[in-house]
Amino acid sequence: MMAAEKPELSRGELLKKLRAEHAQTVERTQELLKDQKRIQRDICSFIRETPKSVPEIAKEIGLPANQVLWYIASFRKYGIVVEDGMCEDYPLYRKAEEN
Amino acid sequence: MNNVKVDALVIGGGIAGMQAALDLGDQGYQVALVEKEPSIGGKMITLSKVFPTLDCCSCITTPKMSAVAHHPNIQMFTYCEVESVDQQENGFDVSVLQKPRYVNADTCTGCRLCEYACPITVPSSFDRGLGSYRTARVPFSTAVPQIAVLDIENCILCGKCEKVCPVGAIDFTQQPETFSIDTTSIVLATGFELTDLDAKNEYGAGELPNVIDPLMMERFLAPTGPYGRVLRPGDGMEPMTIAYVQCAGSRDETLGIEYCSRTCCMYAIKQSMLISGALPLAEVTIYYMDIRTFGKGYEQFYQNAKAMGVEFVRGKVAKITEDENHNPVVRVERTEEGDVVERTFDLVVLSLGMVAGDPLSKFGLTPAEDGYIKIPSVNASPCETRRPGIFVTGTAGGPMDIVDSIVTASAAASAASAYIRSKTQVGIEEREVAHV
Ligand SMILES: Cc1cc2nc3c(=O)[nH]c(=O)nc-3n(C[C@H](O)[C@H](O)[C@H](O)COP(=O)(O)OP(=O)(O)OC[C@H]3O[C@@H](n4cnc5c(N)ncnc54)[C@H](O)[C@@H]3O)c2cc1C
Numbered sequence: 001m002m003a004a005e006k007p008e009l010s011r012g013e014l015l016k017k018l019r020a021e022h023a024q025t026v027e028r029t030q031e032l033l034k035d036q037k038r039i040q041r042d043i044c045s046f047i048r049e050t051p052k053s054v055p056e057i058a059k060e061i062g063l064p065a066n067q068v069l070w071y072i073a074s075f076r077k078y079g080i081v082v083e084d085g086m087c088e089d090y091p092l093y094r095k096a097e098e099n
Numbered sequence: 100m101n102n103v104k105v106d107a108l109v110i111g112g113g114i115a116g117m118q119a120a121l122d123l124g125d126q127g128y129q130v131a132l133v134e135k136e137p138s139i140g141g142k143m144i145t146l147s148k149v150f151p152t153l154d155c156c157s158c159i160t161t162p163k164m165s166a167v168a169h170h171p172n173i174q175m176f177t178y179c180e181v182e183s184v185d186q187q188e189n190g191f192d193v194s195v196l197q198k199p200r201y202v203n204a205d206t207c208t209g210c211r212l213c214e215y216a217c218p219i220t221v222p223s224s225f226d227r228g229l230g231s232y233r234t235a236r237v238p239f240s241t242a243v244p245q246i247a248v249l250d251i252e253n254c255i256l257c258g259k260c261e262k263v264c265p266v267g268a269i270d271f272t273q274q275p276e277t278f279s280i281d282t283t284s285i286v287l288a289t290g291f292e293l294t295d296l297d298a299k300n301e302y303g304a305g306e307l308p309n310v311i312d313p314l315m316m317e318r319f320l321a322p323t324g325p326y327g328r329v330l331r332p333g334d335g336m337e338p339m340t341i342a343y344v345q346c347a348g349s350r351d352e353t354l355g356i357e358y359c360s361r362t363c364c365m366y367a368i369k370q371s372m373l374i375s376g377a378l379p380l381a382e383v384t385i386y387y388m389d390i391r392t393f394g395k396g397y398e399q400f401y402q403n404a405k406a407m408g409v410e411f412v413r414g415k416v417a418k419i420t421e422d423e424n425h426n427p428v429v430r431v432e433r434t435e436e437g438d439v440v441e442r443t444f445d446l447v448v449l450s451l452g453m454v455a456g457d458p459l460s461k462f463g464l465t466p467a468e469d470g471y472i473k474i475p476s477v478n479a480s481p482c483e484t485r486r487p488g489i490f491v492t493g494t495a496g497g498p499m500d501i502v503d504s505i506v507t508a509s510a511a512a513s514a515a516s517a518y519i520r521s522k523t524q525v526g527i528e529e530r531e532v533a534h535v
Contacts, residue, residue, distance in 0.1 A: 029255040054335030065334035066308045073325045074231035089337045
């Protein structure tokens with residue numbers, strides 16, 4: 001419907017053109033992706049064996065607790081971590097089993 | 100994209116717009132519904148349960164969304180913005196911008212494989228930034244239409260979505276496209292926004308992580324919420340003491356919002372009851388100036404909350420600060436006791452007010468003093484605007500709850516129907532009632 005006048009470019013050429021147009025966005029999101037991957041790796045390695053609370057994770061990896069919670073919420077949504085018990089008023093999270 | 104000719108154009112796909120579209124469609128009129136977001140549903144689809152019945156909100160809203168999408172007389176245009184409204188001899192010529200989804204809407208099946216493959220995670224506006232979704236995503240689980248959208252501003256252009264899409268629907272070549280809708284009448288249902296969480300310095304200016312807005316609490320209480328339970332966003336703790344600060348964005352001259360937002364007392368009471376269900380040991384305190392429970396069954400609802408142990412304290416909250424553990428500290432002047440006290444809570448919800456959602460200038464309308472659409476004859480014709488043929492419904496016209504939004508939607512549809520007949524000289528009996 002929208003691509004009525006598609007330029008006759010190959011997929012590779014099109015992506016190249018888009019990449020040029022969105023160079024700054026791509027640069028920014030590449031940095032974002034690097035950060036997100038590093039944080040995921042750090043959090044997941046810390047909670048691989050023993051479930052931990054958000055403040056414990058925050059202390060270990062040096063990120064503010066509200067940001068850690070945002071990552072944990074995202075990992076829960078996409079099946080990367082699961083909730084596993086409570087410690088006082090804090091739910092504990094651990095890395096999900098890989099299938 | 101082809102231009103469209105209809106009897107009525109409904110702008111905004113919240114509960115008010117959906118109801119107006121359904122009423123007009125059921126009468127046999129051809130209707131176009133334009134929604135700026137990728138899904139219809141408005142604020143209502145984000146709520147947990149509704150006062151005063153505590154029915155599941157999604158269970159009421161989703162069938163309406165589906166009815167709109169499948170109605171033979173309604174054409175739905177999501178992810179579209181109205182650019183201009185030009186008066187014609189017998190109606191209006193409306194220019195609409197279709198924003199690119201970078202996904203072919205005709206072939207996408209909403210399978211979400213693109214979302215699972217996408218490597219970038221961004222804050223979800225559906226969860227008010229406290230949850231997340233991916234750059235390529237279906238906006239939320241019950242979105243209508245179930246079509247993915249790709250947020251190009253947060254896209255790395257890695258092409259993973261394109262590789263996994265089983266129907267080849269990802270289309271990076273899409274461009275914004277303008278089309279026009281030729282319509283006899285317009286129903287404005289552009290809804291409301293909350294006053295800003297950071298509007299008041301006295302309440303922490305949006306900087307305190309455990310002071311939240313009431314739509315965030317709706318998401319925590321919803322089964323599809325970001326944490327799967329009620330937690331405070333500062334550190335993931337289950338809050339055991341929760342305060343509501345009423346009139347935190349209404350009846351406040353310093354904000355320029357002198358009116359009452361009409362829903363805040365009831366949504367605070369509703370949420371306090373739902374919290375009591377979700378966290379039976381939690382203590383909820385509501386600080387209020389006066390409780391306004393004007394609707395059918397509302398006073399009883401309030402009395403039920405009191406009976407359940409929700410504490411109501413009459414007083415004006417002067418200031419909110421926080422202690423070293425990010426626990427909000429509320430300073431309140433209690434009018435019945437005649438003293439000023441400070442109390443520490445785990446979480447504070449500001450009962451923010453409602454403001455008009457969208458600038459009116461592109462519809463050729465001017466706002467009234469309160470910022471909402473000016474209704475010249477509010478007692479005689481509460482849905483008629485200054486421009487003949489343009490009607491208003493729901494919270495686009497002023498703060499109101501869902502019951503009143505639906506009532507005004509039917510009223511606006513009825514007024515629009517009379518107007519269409521007067522303009523086209525065609526009675527409903529002579530009209531070909533399409534596909535009905
Ligand atoms: C925290 C909270 C809890 C609540 N709980 C309850 C409750 O339990 N019971 C109850 O009765 N009421 C409740 N309410 C009130 C209820 O949310 C509203 O009455 C209702 O959602 C209003 O619906 P609406 O269609 O007028 O507006 P909205 O839901 O705001 O819908 C407007 C729609 O128009 C779209 N739009 C805006 N501008 C444009 C444009 N230019 N072009 C195209 N589309 C546009 C928006 O994207 C949106 O989809 C609550 C309110 C709050 C804040």
